[in-house]
Structures are given as C-alpha cells and as structure tokens.
Amino acid sequence: MRFAQAAGGRTRFRYALERRGVLAALLISPAVLFIGVLVGVPLVLAVYLSFTDATAGSLTGKWLGFDNFSNALHDQVFREALWHTFLFTVISQAIVIVVAGLLAHALVRSFRGRWLIRFVILLPWAAPIALTAIGFLWFYDPQASIFTWILEHVHLASKDNPPNWLGTPRAAMSSIITVQAWRTVPFATVIFLAGVSSIPQEVDDAAAMDGATGLRKFWHVSLPLQLPIALVAVLFGIVFTATDMVVPYILTNGGPFNSTQVLTTWAFQTGINAGNIGEGAAIALFMLPLLAVVVVGMLFFARRAEVT
Amino acid sequence: MSAALRHKLFPYAIAVPFAVVLGFPFLWMAITSLKPEYQVYDPTKVWHFHPTLASYGFLLHHTDYLRWVRNSCLVGLAVVVITLVVAMPAGYALARLAGRVGRTLGVAIFLTYLVPPTLLFLPLSRVVAQYLHLSDRLWSLIVVYPSFTIPFAIWLLMGFFKTIPQELEDAALIDGCSRIGALVRIVFPISLPGILTVVIFTFSLVVNEFVYAITFISSSSNRTVPVGVPTDLIRGDLYNWPGIMAAILIPSIPLALVYNAFLNRFIAGFTGGAFR
Numbered sequence: 001m002r003f004a005q006a007a008g009g010r011t012r013f014r015y016a017l018e019r020r021g022v023l024a025a026l027l028i029s030p031a032v033l034f035i036g037v038l039v040g041v042p043l044v045l046a047v048y049l050s051f052t053d054a055t056a057g058s059l060t061g062k063w064l065g066f067d068n069f070s071n072a073l074h075d076q077v078f079r080e081a082l083w084h085t086f087l088f089t090v091i092s093q094a095i096v097i098v099v100a101g102l103l104a105h106a107l108v109r110s111f112r113g114r115w116l117i118r119f120v121i122l123l124p125w126a127a128p129i130a131l132t133a134i135g136f137l138w139f140y141d142p143q144a145s146i147f148t149w150i151l152e153h154v155h156l157a158s159k160d161n162p163p164n165w166l167g168t169p170r171a172a173m174s175s176i177i178t179v180q181a182w183r184t185v186p187f188a189t190v191i192f193l194a195g196v197s198s199i200p201q202e203v204d205d206a207a208a209m210d211g212a213t214g215l216r217k218f219w220h221v222s223l224p225l226q227l228p229i230a231l232v233a234v235l236f237g238i239v240f241t242a243t244d245m246v247v248p249y250i251l252t253n254g255g256p257f258n259s260t261q262v263l264t265t266w267a268f269q270t271g272i273n274a275g276n277i278g279e280g281a282a283i284a285l286f287m288l289p290l291l292a293v294v295v296v297g298m299l300f301f302a303r304r305a306e307v308t
Numbered sequence: 309m310s311a312a313l314r315h316k317l318f319p320y321a322i323a324v325p326f327a328v329v330l331g332f333p334f335l336w337m338a339i340t341s342l343k344p345e346y347q348v349y350d351p352t353k354v355w356h357f358h359p360t361l362a363s364y365g366f367l368l369h370h371t372d373y374l375r376w377v378r379n380s381c382l383v384g385l386a387v388v389v390i391t392l393v394v395a396m397p398a399g400y401a402l403a404r405l406a407g408r409v410g411r412t413l414g415v416a417i418f419l420t421y422l423v424p425p426t427l428l429f430l431p432l433s434r435v436v437a438q439y440l441h442l443s444d445r446l447w448s449l450i451v452v453y454p455s456f457t458i459p460f461a462i463w464l465l466m467g468f469f470k471t472i473p474q475e476l477e478d479a480a481l482i483d484g485c486s487r488i489g490a491l492v493r494i495v496f497p498i499s500l501p502g503i504l505t506v507v508i509f510t511f512s513l514v515v516n517e518f519v520y521a522i523t524f525i526s527s528s529s530n531r532t533v534p535v536g537v538p539t540d541l542i543r544g545d546l547y548n549w550p551g552i553m554a555a556i557l558i559p560s561i562p563l564a565l566v567y568n569a570f571l572n573r574f575i576a577g578f579t580g581g582a583f584r
Binding site: 020021023028031038039099102103105109114123124125128129130131133136139149182190193194195229240244246250264267268271272281287288294 | 319321326330333348393398405420422423424426427434435451452459462516537556560574
C-alpha cells in the first residue's frame with residue numbers, strides 16, 4: 001500500500017483497475033450513458049410533448065394537461081386503431097405459435113434436406129421486412145395478383161369477382177395479418193427449436209421408461225420444460241408486432257377508410273404527416289401499458305428459465 | 309404404414325409444406341424480376357415468358373439503388389464499430405464482474421431494447437433537427453441506431469462471455485496479466501465467433517431499420533435501401549415491378565446466407581444472455 005501511494009496517481013489508477021467493482025463500473029458506464037441519452041431522454045421528451053400542443057418544427061408548446069389523451073380517446077379513428085392493433089397482434093401471433101410449434105418439432109429431428117428447409121424457412125426473417133412488404137404489395141396487386149391466379153386455378157376464386165386483397169376493409173386486415181405472421185414465424189421457430197433441443201435426452205428416456213408417450217409426454221414433460229424459452233419468443237413477437245409499423249405502413253398505410261389503422265401508423269400520420277407532434281406522442285404513449293405488461297411477463301419467465 | 313416409416317416421414321410432412329409457403333414469395337419475386345416489364349400484367353405470361361436481366365441493369369445503372377446500398381453499408385459499418393466498442397466491455401463486465409447487481413442491470417439494459425422506435429421517433433426527430441443539426445444526413449442514423457443495437461449486442465455478448473471458462477482468465481492473472489490485459493489478450497480473441505455473430509446481427513438490424521430512416525432522411529441520395537426502394541423506385545403511380553423485385557432480392561439473399569451460417573451461435577447467445 002505504501003508503495004502504491006508513493007508511486008503516485010498512475011499506479012494507483014492501475015491498482016484501482018484490478019478491483020472488480022471499479023473495473024466493472026468503468027466498463028459498463030459508457031453503455032449506460034449511451035442508452036440513457038438515446039432512450040431515456042427521448043422517452044421523457046415523448047411524455048412531456050404529449051402534454052403540450054407542440055407542432056412540427058418545435059420541441060415546446062403550450063401546456064395542455066391531459067387534453068391530447070382525452071381527445072385521442074374520444075376520436076373514433078384512434079379507438080378503432082387500438083382495436084386493430086389488438087387484432088393484428090393477437091391473430092398474427094396465434095398463427096405464429098401454432099406454425100412455429102409444429103415446425104420446431106419437425107426440425108429437431110435430423111433428416112435429409114434439413115439444411116435446405118431451414119434455409120428457406122429463415123428467408124422471411126433475414127430479408128429486410130420493409131423490402132419484402134413491397135414484394136407483397138405486388139403479390140396483392142388488384143390486376144395481377146399471383147395469389148388470385150393460384151386460387152382461380154384451384155377454383156377457389158372466380159375470374160368475375162377476384163379477391164381485392166388490400167381494397168376492402170376485411171380483406172386488407174387479413175392480408176396484413178398474414179404478412180406479419182409470415183415474417184415472425186422464422187424467429188419464433190428457431191427459439192422454440194432451441195427450447196425443444198434443450199431438453200436433455202435423459203429426461204426423454206425417463207419419461208419413456210415411466211410409460212409416457214405421444215401427447216401425454218408432450219403435455220406433462222416436453223411442454224413445461226420448453227415453455228419458459230418459448231414464452232420469451234412469444235412475448236418478443238407480441239412487442240415487435242404491436243409496436244412496429246412497417247407492414248401496415250407499406251401495404252395499406254392505414255386504409256382503406258382507416259380499416260387497418262394501428263396505433264403506430266396513426267401516431268406517424270398525426271405526428272409527422274399532420275405535424276401535431278404533441279398529439280402523435282400521446283397516441284404512441286398508449287403503447288407503454290402493453291410494454292409494461294410484457295416486461296413483467298419477461299422478468300417472470302426469465303427467472304423461471306434460470307431455475308430449470 | 310409402419311410406425312418406423314411414419315416416424316421418418318413426420319418431419320417432411322410438416323416442414324415441406326410450411327417451407328413452401330414461407331419460401332414461395334421469394335420464388336415469385338425471383339420470377340417477376342426476370343420478366344420483361346411489359347409482360348408482368350399479362351395473364352398468359354404467368355409462367356411462360358422470355359427471361360431477361362434488363363431490370364437488374366436498369367436498377368443498377370439508372371436509379372439511385374447502388375447509392376442506397378452504399379449508404380446502408382456505411383451506416384451499418386459505423387454502427388457496428390460504435391456498438392462493439394461500447395457493448396464488448398459492458399457485456400463482459402455484466403457477465404463476469406458485477407455479480408447480482410450485474411444480472412439485474414443486464415436485464416434492465418436488455419429491456420430498453422424493447423422500447424420501440426415508434427415511441428421515440430417523434431421527440432428524436434426534433435432532437436436530430438434542432439439540437440444536432442443532422443436532418444437529412446446519414447450521421448443522424450449513425451448517432452441514433454446504437455440506441456437499439458447496443459442493448460441487443462450486450463445481451464448476446466453476455467451469453468457468449470459466460471461460456472468462457474473462468475480458469476483461462478485466472479491463469480492469465482496468475483501469470484501477471486492485468487484484468488484489462490486478460491480481457492484484451494484472452495477473452496476477446498476466444499470470443500471471436502461470438503463477436504462475429506454480433507457484427508452480423510447488428511449490421512442486419514441496421515439494414516432493416518425503417519421508422520427512423522423514413523423520418524430523418526428526406527433526399528433521395530441520402531436514403532438507405534429499405535426506405536429508398538418503397539419511396540423512390542415508384543415513379544408517380546408507375547411501379548417498375550421487375551426492378552423492385554430485383555431490389556428486394558439483392559440484399560436479401562446474402563443476408564439469408566450469413567443468417568444461416570451464424571444461426572446456432574445467435575441462438576446460443578440469445579437464450580444464454582440471462583437465462584443461464
């Protein structure tokens with residue numbers, strides 16, 4: 001110690017670096033600083049803006065209290081957007097759970113051609129969604145839709161009255177839900193697959209020895225063991241579906257007649273296109289309760305996963 | 309059918325139909341991209357047509373496409389560097405040094421990854437314009453993108469660093485290495501495959517990003533690929549569909565190949581971050 005003091009600041013600094021706590025704080029602080037400035041500050045600003053009448057071109061405005069929120073809640077378009085967000089998220093993710101669950105159980109086996117099948121299944125996740133969504137704009141084209149062409153050839157659609165994929169409210173909602181499910185399946189599949197593969201062979205053998213087979217084994221042994229990891233993937237899917245705007249923005253931009261308007265596209269149109277930043281921020285903030293629920297769920301399942 | 313055969317066919321029965329559904333859009337994109345532009349709407353030319361690379365030529369020589377690719381790559385590389393410099397030390401400290409507090413902090417940092425751009429883009433658009441004076445510049449994206457790449461990278465790196473045996477570092481410390489020295493000389497080199505995984509997935513997050521890019525950038529020459537294609541490849545109401553399909557496939561295929569190559573490492577890091 002005496003030596004360290006005599007040797008001056010430089011050495012003392014080096015000694016400090018050998019202490020776990022000091023070094024850890026030093027290594028973590030840039031990340032905390034970066035995230036605080038780029039996520040924390042804008043989040044606080046978003047809350048502040050939502051209480052003001054700020055418009056494009058400024059970051060300040062007159063204090064309005066809860067006016068933006070109550071205006072939003074009384075607005076028919078906003079209420080429908082909330083409902084559409086719910087439908088868009090729940091239906092697409094329900095499809096994802098079923099498809100990804102089946103795929104994970106098939107892909108956990110080794111079979112010829114698995115590499116190729118896995119490659120094809122990964123494509124919708126690896127390709128930038130803003131780009132593939134434009135691809136679907138073409139597949140849903142009113143005059144030359146390939147889906148219509150296929151349906152006509154298996155006699156599920158007639159030439160006189162072809163489906164208008166993005167042109168009528170109900171069809172448009174189904175179309176964007178399909179694309180969202182399509183893009184989310186690969187990620188859920190690989191995470192589910194990790195969950196299925198993490199079950200040790202001994203557990204499988206023990207279950208078989210005790211006479212558990214088929215659905216019983218799945219329900220009582222496999223499912224509980226893979227559930228924590230799978231649920232994290234599901235929560236991810238929910239967050240990234242409810243808070244993302246790429247698919248509805250590109251395919252329908254909320255139309256026709258606001259029938260596919262979701263929270264995010266409505267916040268974008270109000271805040272950026274119409275220039276009412278305060279009101280847009282208030283609309284976007286309605287995502288926070290959902291995020292809170294998901295965060296609590298994630299913390300819960302993350303702990304469960306650690307125990308098992 | 310015997311039970312053994314059924315057992316053998318099960319994966320095909322499930323995986324092949326779904327793979328066809330998931331992959332078909334890409335097949336149809338590829339076919340459309342090879343069609344002459346005047347034939348795309350012709351119902352008699354759905355499968356029978358004269359393939360041509362004309363749309364690829366048009367895309368590369370007569371649009372800003374290559375510039376958008378260059379912009380995406382530039383932003384991607386810059387963000388990858390910033391992310392690694394900030395996330396590697398933090399990921400290591402959270403995995404090894406900080407103990408219980410570290411685990412809580414690790415989860416907290418990861419949760420910030422869930423705060424969506426759609427919630428932050430309105431205030432950030434004003435901050436970028438008024439305080440940073442970066443409107444319509446690639447720098448605005450380079451500054452803002454680490455806000456989601458850093459939490460994501462820290463999460464993956466924590467998973468990778470935890471798999472390195474503590475004994476290796478202890479040996480280095482006994483041999484007279486400082487902790488930082490052990491980090492730079494032992495831990496980082498061993499984690500190279502994990503770090504490479506982070507590079508690839510960070511880069512692809514950047515190439516994918518849409519909301520900030522469409523909000524901050526206003527001129528065609530500064531756009532990134534995912535924003536340039538939907539906004540500028542459409543002239544008035546005229547869609548050059550074969551060209552657009554080519555523009556989708558060009559970045560998608562290489563990304564899919566690297567995803568495939570690094571997938572197992574990604575899963576290991578992703579599920580290992582805080583669950584182990």
